[in-house]
Amino acid sequence: MPVITVEMHEGRSIAQKKQLVEGITNEFVKIGTPAEKVTIIFRDVAKTNWASGGKLSSESAARPL
Numbered sequence: 408m409p410v411i412t413v414e415m416h417e418g419r420s421i422a423q424k425k426q427l428v429e430g431i432t433n434e435f436v437k438i439g440t441p442a443e444k445v446t447i448i449f450r451d452v453a454k455t456n457w458a459s460g461g462k463l464s465s466e467s468a469a470r471p472l
């Protein structure tokens with residue numbers, strides 16, 4: 408019963424999340440896991456709560472989601 412947690416910047420659309428769900432689930436199906444057993448949790452993190460390379464994401468140049 409795999410549980411996959413995806414922590415990412417907030418802002419992705421439902422359509423984008425559905426695409427991710429399909430892709431991630433399919434990878435597990437390819438290795439023999441029934442799709443119903445795959446659980447995916449999205450944790451959308453505000454850019455003010457995320458930092459990389461010593462900088463808050465909210466203060467870094469915007470990149471497309």
Ligand SMILES: O=C(O)/C=C/C=C(\O)C(=O)O
Pocket residue numbers: 414415416417458459472
């Ligand atoms: O850590 C970074 O520099 C960038 C992270 C980007 C995401 O988490 C995202 O695109 O959701």
